[in-house]
Every structure is written in C-alpha cells, then in structure tokens.
Amino acid sequence: MAEWLIEEGIGESRAILVEDGAIVEAAIELPGALRPGAVLAARLAAILIPGRRGIARFEDGSEALVEPLRGTLAEGAAIRAEIVREPIPEPGRPKPAKCIVTEAPLRPAPTLRERIGKSSIHPPVGPDRFEEAGWSELLEEAASGEIAFPGGALRMSLTPAMTLFDVDGALPPAELAIAGARACARAIRRFSIGGSIGIDLPTVPSKAARQAAAEAIDALLPQPFERTAVNGFGFLQIVRRRERASIPELVQWDQAGAAARALLRRAERAPGAGPRTISAAPPVISVLGRNPEWLEELGRRIGAQVRLRPDPALAIAAGDVQSAHS
Template identity: 60%
Template sequence: MAEWLYEDGVGEARAALVEQGRILEAMIEPDDEGPRAGAILSARLTKIVQPGRRAIATLADGSEALIEPPPAGFTEGARLLVEISRAAIAEPGRPKRAIARPAPAGAEPMDGPDLLARINASGFPVRRVGTHGEDALETAGWSELIEEATTGEIAFPGGGLRLSLTPAMTLLDVDGLLPPAELAVAGARAAARAIRRMGISGSIGIDLPTITGKGDRQAAAAAIDEELPQPFERTAVNGFGFVQIVRRRARASLPELLRSDAAAAAARALIRRAERTPGAGAIHISAAAAVIAILEDRTGWRDQLERRRGLPLALRTDATLAISAGHVHIGPLQA
C-alpha cells in the first residue's frame, strides 16, 4: 500500500507518496511561502479592478491577493476577511498574486493547512522520517525527481518528455523513436505520471505525436485516465496529437517552486545534504555567490542546522561553481 514519507527539514518540509519503492506524488513546502490555500485572513480592499468581478486586497503581511468576486457594498479602503483559494505563485518577471474570496459568514482568522495536515487528510498512512541516517526519500528516487522538475527533461522507455513552464499553461512535449501510435500512448502515460508526481495543476497541455486514427487517439487518452487520479477535466486528443488537461490549482507545482528561485532551492538542498553528511568537526558549504548570500541572510536556517547537527557551519563563496553545483563536506574548522 502507498504511504507518505514526511521529512521536516531546515527551510522546508518535504513529502513523497511512495508505493513499491516509486514516488507517485511529491511536494515541498518552503517555510517562507506566504499564506496557504485555505487560510482565512484579515485584508484591506485596495483597488476595485472590475466592479462585482475582481478587486485587489492587501493582506496583513503586505502581500496582495485578487478577490474574485469582491463582496457587494464594500468600497476601497474597507477591511474584510478573505479566504485564500490559491496561494501566490512566483513567476519570472511577474509573480502571480494569491487568489481569494470573501470568507464565509461567521468565519474566524486561521492559517491554511500545512503540508503535514494535507497529507494526513489524504487517506494514506504517513510515516515521519528523520533528517539524518537512512534516507528513505532518496531511496525512492527523490534526487532524480528534483532533477526532472528542475531541468524539465523526463525520460521514459522509448522516448522522453520536455516540460516547459509558460504564463498560460504547463506544456509537456513528447518525443521518441517508437512508432507514432505507440509513442503517443507511452508519452501520454509518462506525462500523466509526471503531472501527478510533480503536483502540476491549472491548465496543462500535452503535445503527442500526430496520430490520425481515432482508436489510437482514444488509446492515448485512456492512458492519461488510467494514470492521473480524478478530479481533472481534459479534451479529446485531436488529430495533431494535442490534449489539454485542467486540474484545480491551489499552489505552485514542484517545477514552478524549484525554478522560481533557483538559488534558494539550491540553498535548501545544500542544507538537506549538510544534515545528512556524516563526520565530526565543522560543516563546510561551498557554493555560488547567490546561494551563499541566501544562507548568510537566513540566520534562522543556519542556527537550526547547527543546533540539529551540533556542529558549527562555515560558508565559502566559490565563483567557479554553478548555482546547482554547491557541495558539502565535514572537517576541521579552519582558523
């Protein structure tokens, strides 16, 4: 039976739904992600964009949310309670605001459910795993999944997917050497698995090989339905091999999270490695300047890592390293 593995790391919590040694779903929750979906928060109506349809509200933390629809009778400057229906999503050049709606009558302010609460409510058993010793997430393929989400290159037998993030939708392009009808089915199955594994939601497009036969198109669509749990909506596979899927969107997907701030993602990954690297002396982290700057700024992360390990932390900037190429070693603390 599938079970959730939950790891409460420095800077982020991680979870993976694992069945027979394979990750079916994975999620990361940074400690600074802002208001979560389901939160009920005090807000001030800042601007009415479209009367009766859309407004902008400023939350207590200074961030903004779109209210769809705004409550009737409220004017700019009014205070109200809102319920977050979709968390803010970082996007290069133009972050997407959180989306909110007026809170139900009688509601009280409260935080949205965190990652642990969400997986506890999923119906699958949850096993908390340590941040040192045996690495159950890694055994299930954690690093490979993170690499796929970061690069967008996902291999499957007979072909591969290329995952691209756009402002309008997430696109998965299928390519390979199998005959078109076989490649369409294999690619559709792989794409559906990737969508589930990486928590991809909202509008999603899958570009399969061009297949003219109705039965072949139906077989590709059936492969999606077999692999991707409901709820979702999809179109039929058209004659050009394109199919669109829509899933309810409450938060950023794994690729969006990892790519929106590559330096922060790399910093958290290095901290995870530092927690698990054996040895005595001091923790030495070497990384690109952007990564080290984040670690220097996040004193809480550093303090928590040193407390958990019982070792001092030393940071070193290495201009020759790419953002993703930092490394950790444990050894004597240099004077």
C-alpha cells in the first residue's frame, strides 16, 4: 500500500510516496512567498509587450512575469497576482516566477502537506523511513544524473529548454527501448520533473517496438501529460505541467544550498548529546552562515549549540556532523 510521508525540515519541507518499501514520487519545497497558488498584492512595474506581458513587483521587492496582460493596465497599477510557476534556478540567469492578474482574495500558497492531502508526519527521532526507502540514493541520482536500471542506465541532463534522458545498456535494442522507457517514466515521477522532457531511446526499425516503448511510458507515468510518438531515430518528447522546480534542478543548480539543507537534516537526527559540529566545504558553511535562522531552529530542536567548521579539503557533498558526546 502506498503511503505519503512528510518531513517539515529546516530550510525545506520534503515528502515521499513510498510503495513496497521504495520511493515512487518525491517533492521538496523551499520557503518563499512566490509559490504556486499564492495570491499577492503587487504593482505592475513594467510592460514588456503591450497587452501580452509585463513584470509584477511585490511588497518584498521580488518580481514575476505577468502573462497574459490586459491592455487596460498601465505601469504602476496596483494588481492582485496569482503565482502559477515558482522561480526556477538555472545557471547564470534563473527563470523568474510567473503570475496572472486575478480578482481572487489574497491568500498564501498551500503548503506541501496541504497539496498532498492525506499523509503522515515523519518525526526526527526513531527509524529513518526516508533513508530506508532510499532518500540519499534519490538525491545522489538527482545530483549526478546517473540512474541505473536492470539491463542499462539513464543519463539525465538539465538544459534551460528541457530535461533530457539518454538510454544506454547491453540489452537487445527493442528490449532496451522498453526497459529504458519504463526507467524514464519512473524517474520523471520520482523527481517531480515538469515542462518539456526529451527521451533518446535506442533506434529500433520496428514500428511495433517503438509503440511498445511509448505504451510503457503511458502505463507508468500518471496523467496529465502529452507526448509524441517514438520517431525512427528513437526520440520521444513529453510535456508535463510545470509549476515548480524539479528535484534535480534544486540539487544541481544550487549544490551548496542542497548540501547545507541535507546536513541540517543529518544534524537533527544525529545520535548523541551536546553541541553539534557541522563540518563542510566553505561554500556550504557560507550558506549556513547566511541563514542564521536555520541554525537557531536546529539548536532549538536538538536542545544544543550548533558549531560550524569550514574544511576546504571537503567536496560540496561531503560534509559531516559530529555530536560532542556519543
């Protein structure tokens, strides 16, 4: 039986859908006002394309693209904006949030728990069911883009235009195409990947084999989504609704932030007593230092002082947590 588990962590909330002891779907939510479903007061800061697109500026100074834009609105006008896509991290130029003009009453975005519905809160003490189901392995796959499956492997690549999967393996091409399609469908769901997705399957001459690969995706990937057929070169494209950053985007395009939040989780669950010392690469320690409220919350939860130790010899993902008394 499938069960949703939620952790209200420090710096992020996380959820997993566990079925037969494994994670079939996961989500990470970072704090912030510009989350899908929120209706916020704003002003139309600029009109980029009259009657089509503009920029909304919110009370905290953050901005979002407004699209579509009514032609009767002038720059400086007070509006209510409903967030329809959160900001998406990208190297160099992150995608801004998107919103629409609405008459709906002001409201915050639904929380992760409210979005998921029936679920169980996973406590920071006792058996770690996230780890038992493969949480660290999921984050490692999201970070590396390397995903193994019986008979082959996927290589996942993030681009500003789409998420790409390349399928490789030793199985006969027709079998590999079907197995790879299944692995891609599972990965898309596990990592909450939305938007445009490209899958490069082995080239198979048989139209029936190409159709079988496409049907394998249909059987495992929940609707709604649209897809093309598998073409003669083995390429298939999927389009899913995109409201939030995927887990690979959160992990790969903010490596220091993702590592810092993972260390906070480890520190909260670390056995022993007394002060906790978090050792990590300087960029990770810098993230923690810029968010003193995270460290204060960790200290409150564990009832002990939190110390930071930068170690230039450590890789970004190689931090450690030590308790003063084991």
